[in-house]
Amino acid sequence: MSQPTERSPGRPSGRAVPTSADVARLAGVSRATVSYVLNNTSAVRISEPTRQRVREAAEELGYVPHAAARSLRAGHSRMVLIPSSHVPVGPLYSQFFNDFQWALRRLDYTVVQYGSVGLEAEEAARAWAELRPVAVVSLGEVELTGQGVEILKRSGARAVITLGTRRVEGAQALVLExxxxxxxxxxxxxxxxxxxxxxxxxxxxxxxxxxxxxxxxxxxxxxxxxxxxxxxxxxxxxxxxxxxxxxxxxxxxxxxxxxxxxxxxxxxxxxxxxxxxxxxxxxxxxxxxxxxxxxxxxxxxxxxxDMVLGRELAELVDRAVREPDAPSVSRSLLDSRVVRRESS
Amino acid sequence: MSQPTERSPGRPSGRAVPTSADVARLAGVSRATVSYVLNNTSAVRISEPTRQRVREAAEELGYVPHAAARSLRAGHSRMVLIPSSHVPVGPLYSQFFNDFQWALRRLDYTVVQYGSVGLEAEEAARAWAELRPVAVVSLGEVELTGQGVEILKRSGARAVITLGTRRVEGAQALVLExxxxxxxxxxxxxxxxxxxxxxxxxxxxxxxxxxxxxxxxxxxxxxxxxxxxxxxxxxxxxxxxxxxxxxxxxxxxxxxxxxxxxxxxxxxxxxxxxxxxxxxxxxxxxxxxxxxxxxxxxxxxxxxxDMVLGRELAELVDRAVREPDAPSVSRSLLDSRVVRRESS
DNA sequence: ACGTGTCACTGACACGTGTCACCTCCCCGT
DNA sequence: ACGGGGAGGTGACACGTGTCAGTGACACGT
The missing domain is CATH 3.40.50.2300 (Response regulator)
Incomplete structure (x- = not known):
């Protein structure tokens, strides 16, 4: 009952999502060339006319690369995962979070918030590990056990950073005092x-x-x-x-x-x-x-x-990713002072 | 200078992240069996002792499946992507969002918030499309053009739902009145x-x-x-x-x-x-x-x-995913009434 | 005519997983 | 002795991508 799995060579429209092979076919080049052109690989020389053709073909098909396939092949991703349980937070935290996210993007990371409402600590860690993030930054909303850190590191996370009130075994801890x-x-x-x-x-x-x-x-x-x-x-x-x-x-x-x-x-x-x-x-x-x-x-x-600067934290994440064996710094990142008004 | 790419058959510890092949080796079965056991595939019969051995091996190695490889093979994922730009929001919205996320998880979806701070509308849509989500739910914080919707649908998104004040071409629109x-x-x-x-x-x-x-x-x-x-x-x-x-x-x-x-x-x-x-x-x-x-x-x-119930919206997402060609409903989801106190 | 080089490009493999078709035992009925 | 059939398991392929080694074609100096 199953169709033979031959791929009909010319399937120009249809509802299938286009791959780089489709782009290659349309541009009349090999798939490798497509990859080189679209990634601007510097070590390989492709003539300008060919580049043009490839780009036009990609545009016409509306080609968008498949992140999963890419990171599968690469063996790693640049995804920073931020568990979120979303307790309602004030404008202070919100501002900080925006900065942080922006700074990470600037460092060419992909920021993903992954909610794990109502999961056990270890179960949640396993779910995060499935995504193979390069770093996990727990902002203290979500519990993370030493066991969980172990799972994440074993799954390839180069940095696990907790930003909270207490230290967690095995993780870089930034203690908010x-x-x-x-x-x-x-x-x-x-x-x-x-x-x-x-x-x-x-x-x-x-x-x-x-x-x-x-x-x-x-x-x-x-x-x-x-x-x-x-x-x-x-x-x-x-x-x-x-x-x-x-x-x-x-x-x-x-x-x-x-x-x-x-x-x-x-x-x-x-x-x-x-x-x-x-x-x-x-x-x-x-x-x-x-x-x-x-x-x-x-x-x-x-x-x-005074909350820690988002940019500062982003740089710390970046450093931790590049040198995973660096000693586990643990700084305090809050500065507090009283503003006296009339009620005291 | 490059090592021959042979994989040393017994590499018990090391720093490499374990794959299902490693589990298979340790349990003394084939990779297929591992897959069947860990996914509880009902159409295939595996003896109880073997199941046990596989589970123990997976546990011992700390095996966690690779989500990218899985969804690559499957050709689809169950990821619902929620673009977020994180304007500070009140407890009302926060509560709704928690419910929504919880309900989606209950329907076996994976909820991912993906921030795209400071990207153009179309550029952002392309970035989201790379993740090949099965559905995109824009909560109105982020602009989404008709062009963007087209990109997403072409990349395999079966539902694009906007929850905001205005309608977007091609998307299921839930207008918040x-x-x-x-x-x-x-x-x-x-x-x-x-x-x-x-x-x-x-x-x-x-x-x-x-x-x-x-x-x-x-x-x-x-x-x-x-x-x-x-x-x-x-x-x-x-x-x-x-x-x-x-x-x-x-x-x-x-x-x-x-x-x-x-x-x-x-x-x-x-x-x-x-x-x-x-x-x-x-x-x-x-x-x-x-x-x-x-x-x-x-x-x-x-x-x-009175905000729409998170559960209700989750069910709507689910329906839209299962029947992508259903007519584009567009309901109002707010109910408002005055609570008179003393200032009026 | 021949080696050497450069340019522009391609063929083939690997990444980790799910699944389909197939295979081998072994038991049973006649 | 032989066919039938189920239980339990395996081999191989495909998913979409990046990248390395290689391959013609052509130019150049001797």
């Missing part, structure tokens, strides 16, 4: 005379990766000063904030670092509605320096986070 | 007796795609009512808002739809600082129903946008 954020916030509150400091810890899942280190940083700042640090679980809802505000007096806090400008705004409103004066009775500090925070009264004090 | 957002906002303002209505139009590039239709929608609502609609350019900065507020009285507006809750909050604060009472003198309506809008006083009225 989230702790610093909490630390400078707490230091600021201490300097202005506060002694019992609350730290808001969002209950939303997926944020633990950031909130944990920030809390720890605040604790570090308080160490040895005699001040106390109290974690405050909070959901991003008005009722949750109202509930927290209702028992505020019994907590006896005189300062609070609220993880985030959004949580800070939520909490500050709830405090004010409960009759707690800000900053008189309690100082409030957020983070991210959102424009909206400046619209409240009192204006929200905040921690401004 | 951004106009409705402006329309219901304006209708609401008109119902509450406002006659001179401002519509904030962000000056930030990349938002024009949304802001234009919203303005048009507001105009549509005002048509025939005798009310006037005035576009108000605004940058997302305090100074810009202050400038607009300063000349508010001479504009003589009694209502404003501010594109967005964020712009609305910015403008409302500036109006209040300039001594304009809200909603007494001017009513303000935003959009997106952000939690933060509820924290202001007066609480911000807003347009709640």
């Amino acid at each position: 989230q702790g610093r954020v909490g630390e400078v916030a707490a230091e600021h509150l201490l300097e202005t005379g506060r002694r019992r400091i609350g730290v808001v810890v969002p209950e939303e899942p997926g944020l633990a990766m950031f909130s944990g280190p920030r809390l720890d940083g605040a604790r570090r700042a308080a160490e040895g000063t005699g001040a106390t640090v109290v974690p405050l679980p909070l959901r991003y809802e008005e009722e949750s904030a109202a509930g927290l505000a209702a028992r505020w007096r019994e907590l006896g806090l005189d300062g609070v670092f609220a993880y985030n400008d959004e949580y800070a705004m939520l909490l500050m409103r709830a405090l004010q509605d409960a009759g707690i004066s800000v900053p008189g009775e309690t100082a409030v500090v957020g983070a991210d320096d959102l424009l909206l925070g400046r619209l409240l009264r009192p204006r929200l004090s905040t921690v401004r986070i | 951004q106009g409705r957002v402006g329309e219901v906002a304006a209708e609401h303002l008109l119902e509450t007796g406002r006659r001179r209505i401002g519509v904030v139009v962000p000056e930030e590039p990349g938002l024009a795609m949304f802001s234009g239709p919203r303005l048009d929608g507001a105009r549509r609502a005002a048509e025939g009512t005798g009310a006037t609609v005035v576009p108000l350019p605004l940058r997302y900065e305090e100074e810009s808002a202050a400038g607009l507020a300063a000349r508010w009285r001479e504009l003589g507006l009694d209502g404003v739809f501010a594109y967005n809750d964020e712009y609305a909050m910015l403008l409302m604060r500036a109006l209040q600082d300039a001594g304009i009472s809200v909603p007494g003198e001017t009513a303000v309506v935003g959009a997106d129903d952000l939690l933060l809008g509820r924290l202001l006083r007066p609480r911000l009225s807003t347009v709640r946008i």
Whole structure:
């Protein structure tokens, strides 16, 4: 029942996608020549008239090379894979990500975001490895185990870089010192005379990766000063904030670092509605320096986070790809400082 | 100088990435058997002991199949490509996108986001076509021309779907009726007796795609009512808002739809600082129903946008892939309604 | 006439996988 | 003794590309 697999030599139109062989046929040259022309191979000399003919044939057929076949033959690709689970992120991160992507493209890499929603860590790593990326940059949204790194490296990845809060076995780690954020916030509150400091810890899942280190940083700042640090679980809802505000007096806090400008705004409103004066009775500090925070009264004090430059990270990826055996640097890539406004 | 290309038969470790041939060798079977076992091919019977041996060998070598080789051989892939230029987006969109991705994975597609920052429309389409995706879903962030659609289809894409504000030649278009957002906002303002209505139009590039239709929608609502609609350019900065507020009285507006809750909050604060009472003198309506809008006083009225379900869109993609010749449906996928609070 | 070189191009192989047709045992019924 | 047939497995091809070695054709110097 199966057709003989002979390829009818002249199949000019049809619905088949054109290959370089089709281009060669149309231009009246060999497939090799087509490859040389379209890739501008410098080591081989092809006459100008022939080049022209090949290019015209390719144009006419709408030929587009097949990336899979190409990287199969080449034995490697220039694909940088970025796992993404897409927690909603702020403009800060978004800006950084754009820069990063742009810089990588400039270095002639192909950036691919590959979502792996709802997969196990190792299972996800295997899925990424199937694509044979030359590098994997995990931006901390997705968990990556030492086992996963091993799978990726064995599949040919020359660089596995994690950009997150904790180190992963075998990978280049760029630690985002989230702790610093909490630390400078707490230091600021201490300097202005506060002694019992609350730290808001969002209950939303997926944020633990950031909130944990920030809390720890605040604790570090308080160490040895005699001040106390109290974690405050909070959901991003008005009722949750109202509930927290209702028992505020019994907590006896005189300062609070609220993880985030959004949580800070939520909490500050709830405090004010409960009759707690800000900053008189309690100082409030957020983070991210959102424009909206400046619209409240009192204006929200905040921690401004200077993110690593996308270009810088792209160059680091490039270096890691070219020298995979280089020592595993692990730098801190955040700089944080307090912007004092009126709420503290 | 080149080594003879013989492959040393026993190369147990080394740094080479293992192929199915290596697995076959280790398990003492043929490559075909390996393929059958690992793919659970039902039409072929392999004894249980052999299956075991193959699986163990694959495990031991850390074998991961090569996606490129696989889809090359298969002649098609199940990759859905989503071009992304990553303008910072709100939680609404983010949630939708997660659902969409999850639903596609459930339908056994591989979702890949491919950024094409700073490429021409046609050039970008060519780059996407190289990956030979089975479907392309443009979420409106990226321009896609009729020419681009042609390139993609010729390269084997069975479905090209645009999800945006305008239709594209040759593609399945799902029009997001951004106009409705402006329309219901304006209708609401008109119902509450406002006659001179401002519509904030962000000056930030990349938002024009949304802001234009919203303005048009507001105009549509005002048509025939005798009310006037005035576009108000605004940058997302305090100074810009202050400038607009300063000349508010001479504009003589009694209502404003501010594109967005964020712009609305910015403008409302500036109006209040300039001594304009809200909603007494001017009513303000935003959009997106952000939690933060509820924290202001007066609480911000807003347009709640019910986005299409991710699952629904995923099923539509699946249908389009299975029946590429189906008629080009083009539905509206937004539902908008006003949530009245205190600012209007 | 002959070796040497250069130019422009082509033939053939390899990359890793899925699958189809075929092959070899071995058992069973007559 | 022989045909039939199923169970379990293998050999070989094709997918589309990049690249190396080679091949005529022609020019040049002796």
